[in-house]
Amino acid sequence: MPDTHAPAPLPAALLSALQAVLGPKGLLTDPGDIAPALADWRGLYQGASPAIIRPGSTQELAAAVRLCARHEVAMVPQGGNTSMVGGATPDESGRQVVVSLARLNRIRAIDPVDMTMTVEAGLVLKAAQDAATGVDCLFPLSLGAEGTATIGGVLSTNAGGNTTVRYGNARELMLGLEMVLPDGQVIDGLRALRKDNTGYALRHLFVGAEGTLGFITAAVLRMFPRARENEVAFCAVRDEEAALALFRRFRDRDEGAVRAFEYLSGIGVDLAVKHIEGVTLPVSERADHYVLVDLASSRPEAGLRPLAEAVLEEALEAGEVLDAAIGESEGQRAALWRIREEHPEAQKREGASVKNDVSVPVSRVPEMIRRCSAALAALIPGSRPVPFGHMGDGNIHMNLEQPEGGDPAAFLARSHDIMDCVNEIVRELGGSFSAEHGIGRLKTDMMESWRGGAELEAMRRIKAALDPAGLMNPGKVLP
Amino acid sequence: MPDTHAPAPLPAALLSALQAVLGPKGLLTDPGDIAPALADWRGLYQGASPAIIRPGSTQELAAAVRLCARHEVAMVPQGGNTSMVGGATPDESGRQVVVSLARLNRIRAIDPVDMTMTVEAGLVLKAAQDAATGVDCLFPLSLGAEGTATIGGVLSTNAGGNTTVRYGNARELMLGLEMVLPDGQVIDGLRALRKDNTGYALRHLFVGAEGTLGFITAAVLRMFPRARENEVAFCAVRDEEAALALFRRFRDRDEGAVRAFEYLSGIGVDLAVKHIEGVTLPVSERADHYVLVDLASSRPEAGLRPLAEAVLEEALEAGEVLDAAIGESEGQRAALWRIREEHPEAQKREGASVKNDVSVPVSRVPEMIRRCSAALAALIPGSRPVPFGHMGDGNIHMNLEQPEGGDPAAFLARSHDIMDCVNEIVRELGGSFSAEHGIGRLKTDMMESWRGGAELEAMRRIKAALDPAGLMNPGKVLP
Numbered sequence: 001m002p003d004t005h006a007p008a009p010l011p012a013a014l015l016s017a018l019q020a021v022l023g024p025k026g027l028l029t030d031p032g033d034i035a036p037a038l039a040d041w042r043g044l045y046q047g048a049s050p051a052i053i054r055p056g057s058t059q060e061l062a063a064a065v066r067l068c069a070r071h072e073v074a075m076v077p078q079g080g081n082t083s084m085v086g087g088a089t090p091d092e093s094g095r096q097v098v099v100s101l102a103r104l105n106r107i108r109a110i111d112p113v114d115m116t117m118t119v120e121a122g123l124v125l126k127a128a129q130d131a132a133t134g135v136d137c138l139f140p141l142s143l144g145a146e147g148t149a150t151i152g153g154v155l156s157t158n159a160g161g162n163t164t165v166r167y168g169n170a171r172e173l174m175l176g177l178e179m180v181l182p183d184g185q186v187i188d189g190l191r192a193l194r195k196d197n198t199g200y201a202l203r204h205l206f207v208g209a210e211g212t213l214g215f216i217t218a219a220v221l222r223m224f225p226r227a228r229e230n231e232v233a234f235c236a237v238r239d240e241e242a243a244l245a246l247f248r249r250f251r252d253r254d255e256g257a258v259r260a261f262e263y264l265s266g267i268g269v270d271l272a273v274k275h276i277e278g279v280t281l282p283v284s285e286r287a288d289h290y291v292l293v294d295l296a297s298s299r300p301e302a303g304l305r306p307l308a309e310a311v312l313e314e315a316l317e318a319g320e321v322l323d324a325a326i327g328e329s330e331g332q333r334a335a336l337w338r339i340r341e342e343h344p345e346a347q348k349r350e351g352a353s354v355k356n357d358v359s360v361p362v363s364r365v366p367e368m369i370r371r372c373s374a375a376l377a378a379l380i381p382g383s384r385p386v387p388f389g390h391m392g393d394g395n396i397h398m399n400l401e402q403p404e405g406g407d408p409a410a411f412l413a414r415s416h417d418i419m420d421c422v423n424e425i426v427r428e429l430g431g432s433f434s435a436e437h438g439i440g441r442l443k444t445d446m447m448e449s450w451r452g453g454a455e456l457e458a459m460r461r462i463k464a465a466l467d468p469a470g471l472m473n474p475g476k477v478l479p
Numbered sequence: 480m481p482d483t484h485a486p487a488p489l490p491a492a493l494l495s496a497l498q499a500v501l502g503p504k505g506l507l508t509d510p511g512d513i514a515p516a517l518a519d520w521r522g523l524y525q526g527a528s529p530a531i532i533r534p535g536s537t538q539e540l541a542a543a544v545r546l547c548a549r550h551e552v553a554m555v556p557q558g559g560n561t562s563m564v565g566g567a568t569p570d571e572s573g574r575q576v577v578v579s580l581a582r583l584n585r586i587r588a589i590d591p592v593d594m595t596m597t598v599e600a601g602l603v604l605k606a607a608q609d610a611a612t613g614v615d616c617l618f619p620l621s622l623g624a625e626g627t628a629t630i631g632g633v634l635s636t637n638a639g640g641n642t643t644v645r646y647g648n649a650r651e652l653m654l655g656l657e658m659v660l661p662d663g664q665v666i667d668g669l670r671a672l673r674k675d676n677t678g679y680a681l682r683h684l685f686v687g688a689e690g691t692l693g694f695i696t697a698a699v700l701r702m703f704p705r706a707r708e709n710e711v712a713f714c715a716v717r718d719e720e721a722a723l724a725l726f727r728r729f730r731d732r733d734e735g736a737v738r739a740f741e742y743l744s745g746i747g748v749d750l751a752v753k754h755i756e757g758v759t760l761p762v763s764e765r766a767d768h769y770v771l772v773d774l775a776s777s778r779p780e781a782g783l784r785p786l787a788e789a790v791l792e793e794a795l796e797a798g799e800v801l802d803a804a805i806g807e808s809e810g811q812r813a814a815l816w817r818i819r820e821e822h823p824e825a826q827k828r829e830g831a832s833v834k835n836d837v838s839v840p841v842s843r844v845p846e847m848i849r850r851c852s853a854a855l856a857a858l859i860p861g862s863r864p865v866p867f868g869h870m871g872d873g874n875i876h877m878n879l880e881q882p883e884g885g886d887p888a889a890f891l892a893r894s895h896d897i898m899d900c901v902n903e904i905v906r907e908l909g910g911s912f913s914a915e916h917g918i919g920r921l922k923t924d925m926m927e928s929w930r931g932g933a934e935l936e937a938m939r940r941i942k943a944a945l946d947p948a949g950l951m952n953p954g955k956v957l958p
Contacts, residue, residue: 113727113842160674169674173685185933191842194872195639195648195914197687198922199930199956200938203684204650208676224733254778255704256735299733361671363592395671421567428568435674443677451678454664458945459679465944466937477678 007031007050007094013238018053021063026104028052037078037098040086041145048094049076056103058120058186058217065215066184068097074471075182076100077211079122079150085440087157087210097322098277101152104217105269107131115223116175116192121152128221137212137223138298140167140259144341145195152216156361158208160436162260162294165392167224170207173364177203178218182467192220205462210438211473213466218412225298227259231308232333233296234289235315235324239368243321247362247392249311250293257304260294261392265336267401271346272339276446279346280325282325291391292340308428341456343388347401352408353386356398359435365391372398373426379421382406395435398422444479459475486510486529488572493550497532500542504582507531514578516557519565520624524920527573528555535582537573537599537657537665537696544694545663547576553950554578554661558601558629563836564919566636568691570954578953582677583696594702595654595671595865600695607700615775616702619646619738623820629934631695637687639915641739641773644871646703648915649686657697661946670794671699684941689917690952692945704777706738710787711773714794714803715766719845721799722770726841726871728790729772736783739773739869741819741869742844746880749863750825758818761804770870822867826880831887832865832922835877835895835901838914850876850904851877858900859893861885874914877901923958 010018010029020029028034029051038047053068055061055073068075074096078088090096101122110117112135113479117411119128125146132139141154155177155217159170161201167173176191179202189203206216237243240263247261266288272279285289295304308326315321328334347353360368382403387398400409400418423433423446433446447456461469463478489497489508497506508515508530517526527803531553532547536539547554553575557567570574580601589596591614594758598607598719604625609620617914622640632638634656638649648654655670668682685695705922716722719742745767751758762769774783785807794800806812826832852864861882868876881899902912902925911927926935935957942949942957 111840111842113723114840116840127622144942145838158676160676164673168651171680172647173545181933183935185936187932187934189930189934190696191911192909193838193911193914194841195838195869195874196911197637197639198911198913199682199687199918199926199935200941201637201650201687202934202937204680204686205941207683208680213679225731244592252704252777256777298731298735303700315825323891359672359674361590361593361595362673363590390674395674402754413595427586430671432670432672432675432677436676436789439678447678453666454660455666455681456678457664458681461944462679462684462941465940 002092004046004048004092005094007048010050010073011071014067014073017067018064021067022053022055022060022265026054026056027058028054037081037100038089040089041082042084047088047090047092049090049096049098051096052100054100054103058104058180061215061217062180062184062186065180065182069183069469069471072469072471073097074474076473077101077156077215079153080124080145080148080151082145082153083157083440084437085442086098087438087440087476088153096474101150108218110135112137114192116220117223118190118192118218118220119151120218121150123151125151126155131228132223132427136226138226139221139223141170141173144344151219155216155219156209156211157438160393160395162390164264164390165261166259171204173222174203174207174401175218175222176220177206177216179206180215180217182214182472190218190220190439192374202441207471208438210440210477212463212477214472227296228298228300229302229304230333231298231304232292232327232336233308233312233324234282234336234339235291235293235312236283236285236322237289237291238320238322239289240369243289243391244366245290245320246315249315253307253311255342257295257297257307258293258392259296262292263391263396264290264292264340264388265386267384268343268388269339271350271386272342275346275349276342282336283323284324287322292336305352340388347386347399350401352402352411354400354412354418356419357435357437358393358398358422358426358431358433360426360431361431362394365394365396366425368429368431369396372422375421376418376426379417439477441476444477447479481571483525483527483571484573484945486527486654489529489552490550493546493552494942495753496546496752497543500546501532501534501539505533505539506694507533516560517568517578520561521563524565524568526571528569528575528577529576529577533579533582537583538788539657539938540694540696541659541665542662544659544661544724545761548662548948548950551654551950552576553953555696555952556580556635558632559603559624559627561624561628561632562636562919563592564921566917566919566955567632575953576679578736580629589614589618591885593671595699596702597669597671597699598630598696600629602630604630604633609897611702612705616770617705618700618702620649620652623823627771630698634686634698635688636697636917638873639869641741641869641871645738646769650683652700652701653682653686654701655699656695657684658685659694659696661693661951667720669874670700673899687720687917689919689956691942691956693951697898706775707777707779708781708783709775710783711771711806711810711815712787712790712791712803713815713818714760714770714772715762715764715801716768716770717799717801718768719848722768722870723845724799725770725794732786732790736781736786737772737871738775738778741771741868742870742875743769743819743867746863747822747867748818750829750865751821754825754828757822758821761815762802764802766801771815819867826865826878831881831890833879833891833897835898836900836914836916837877837905838874839905839908841873844873844875847905847908847910848875851901854904855897858896916955920955923941923956926958
């Protein structure tokens with residue numbers, strides 16, 4: 001990693017102009033105030049910056065961007081700073097300013113008839129979920145960092161999470177965007193329309209662009225009817241193929257009811273039980289493979305409980321399911337989910353681990369888990385593959401835990417070998433090296449190999465067309 | 480409309496090179512063979528062209544595009560040539576070649592476990608639907624031209640249709656694209672992945688770009704479980720607000736079951752009964768407003784019939800529904816749908832009409848229909864507003880039929896006044912002047928007023944970045 005330089009002070013003319021536009025709350029230059037924004041959530045990078053711009057409105061943001069553009073100062077958009085790939089922190093040069101969307105956090109409108117809400121980019125995901133609940137609706141995007149991650153961030157990274165199998169990714173939950181271009185021009189695309197075919201879909205270009213084409217400042221989001229029934233089952237299954245077979249049984253019976261379908265490995269559940277207080281194994285015997293299935297429906301009498309029992313009974317008879325526990329209360333359902341949600345924390349407590357956020361077609365998930373696990377165990381003897389995640393949408397976190405009692409640093413030094421090992425198998429299976437975390441800074445060096453040629457060239461041309469001076473989040477996404 | 484020139488012969492060197500690459504089936508230069516491709520489906524435009532390129536593979540297409548690019552010959556992609564806005568026909572200059580995707584019509588793969596199929600751009604939509612049915616799945620995109628429109632066309636225009644309320648537009652049914660850039664480079668983005676965040680979403684830029692950025696040559700499409708139950712109800716309703724209230728009743732009871740929710744006006748149904756053989760009014764008394772609701776579910780025992788009866792009973796008691804008929808058989812359900820599907824034909828037989836394909840937030844549909852109807856009747860005394868369409872997704876075809884016995888030409892001369900009248904109201908309600916038909920050539924002159932400023936400038940920069948010579952479908956989308 002490069003050395004981190006001291007921050008380069010902003011030109012005095014820019015500083016005073018920004019102060020005039022933004023006011024005292026809108027510009028932070030004290031090193032103590034800036035520090036929390038300089039390191040990424042995973043601690044992979046340590047950046048430097050002379051200032052954080054914290055606009056209180058889209059107009060203030062646009063004015064600040066115009067000023068930065070005039071002075072050719074690079075800007076790094078930041079929401080909750082929970083990127084898994086270092087996408088929201090400045091580099092080591094000390095020359096990039098952080099633009100925090102935190103104060104742009106209003107709910108501008110919410111309409112349960114249209115089932116839409118118009119919210120600003122800095123609104124925390126959990127607050128958006130709560131706002132929907134407040135009008136008896138559901139905003140379904142759900143992920144580990146939801147208490148910190150912001151709407152601007154989840155849209156800029158096209159976040160996925162647990163409910164993609166039913167509701168899609170952040171992209172599918174977005175109808176319109178307000179955007180600020182790298183030169184400070186504002187595009188008001190806050191249209192709450194299910195159909196609008198009027199030229200190029202700039203909103204879809206900005207979703208997933210990780211702030212390299214401009215700012216997302218507000219969005220029209222879709223809401224859904226809230227769930228009136230919910231069942232959660234935790235199942236020990238025979239093997240990876242049995243897990244997939246069980247998914248198909250549920251999907252075929254009621255595709256709309258499968259809100260999440262998560263795969264868990266025996267080792268992963270062992271670690272959760274070992275390290276996390278209150279986590280216990282809900283089935284009678286340890287197994288090498290588990291799944292967690294979450295069924296939900298807005299229908300008042302959906303009959304999810306008999307549905308779950310009938311499907312599990314069939315799968316037991318077929319030998320796919322070995323044992324299963326269905327949550328009997330809200331508390332029990334939460335306890336079952338906790339086994340899954342505590343996987344990252346349990347892996348962290350066990351020692352060093354390397355994360356692989358990969359996806360393949362759903363039908364290839366069993367083969368991917370099997371082949372990657374074997375290849376990783378062979379690559380680093382004693383290491384422990386801990387695959388877990390979203391089997392229903394093909395996205396498995398194919399993580400590897402260090403050998404027991406081994407040296408964490410020596411293990412982490414093999415990070416790139418580990419990622420390459422997984423990625424080669426994923427490539428053969430028609431998959432992707434970054435399913436839901438994006439590219440950020442961590443994976444830019446993989447872009448040439450995976451998206452090189454005409455595809456990467458087209459991306460570079462679009463970047464140059466919208467950000468000719470290269471001021472928006474430099475060093476991210478594109479190599 | 481400009482005069483149509485004689486076609487300008489292709490340079491001899493280009494002609495022979497194309498012949499060598501494409502073979503005898505791949506290049507048509509006989510005027511008789513070319514003629515059907517020169518006029519758009521609605522008969523709004525009459526173009527001219529020296530040739531139709533009909534490649535048999537993506538590689539042939541790419542080679543032909545490279546040759547045309549070298550000779551600076553403009554290319555007009557054409558699928559089923561069913562555009563409502565003249566998007567797929569060459570202009571009058573005689574200098575644009577048509578590139579027909581018709582021979583690129585293979586189904587490359589279909590997988591009922593992944594619920595995806597990989598198909599080429601020239602495949603007719605109906606054939607894609609049938610292929611899905613063949614593996615006991617559903618490809619839900621459904622629209623009037625489905626027997627002729629192609630997958631490349633419906634993706635390039637982000638087609639909508641009847642089932643958007645449940646399944647989204649063509650965009651939401653697409654996972655990956657194979658694309659050919661204006662310089663002939665091929666992007667293989669045929670990834671069958673629900674999660675893939677690896678740089679800019681070029682596929683979403685090409686969807687809806689109407690062939691102005693390059694060619695869509697193949698796509699990975701999503702499939703869904705097929706319906707195991709289906710109910711169709713035709714209802715006379717009190718007014719526009721009652722129609723919306725009924726939609727909300729069905730959505731709240733089972734959002735996943737509402738596959739289509741269509742509004743019909745009294746006049747529209749009158750015209751269908753008058754002009755279309757076999758179409759009769761299925762309820763006891765004529766009304767000024769009707770809706771057609773289509774419920775479908777993949778659940779084996781979804782109970783849609785009792786659901787429909789319960790909801791209609793409530794709405795009858797509330798005075799929203801005046802009378803309702805539920806189809807008792809496949810044949811009766813088809814007959815109810817026919818009242819809706821024959822609307823365009825009935826309007827045509829009655830005389831001249833002007834089409835307005837507009838959308839507003841769902842909650843504003845009643846106000847939009849009411850205000851537009853009044854304004855149109857005032858604009859042209861004796862004219863008959865015939866609003867109909869997709870109330871569930873906010874997209875109403877706010878059409879106007881000429882006065883009875885009046886002069887069609889005099890009426891059509893007011894087309895722009897009529898469109899402006901509707902569009903001004905739609906704009907006030909936060910709507911769009913083109914919901915599902917796109918811009919094509921017909922609406923390019925509205926782009927400046929609706930999407931002007933930063934938004935249109937960004938589109939132009941993207942166009943210039945990917946098609947610097949301006950060879951792809953010139954004169955479409957961008958003014």
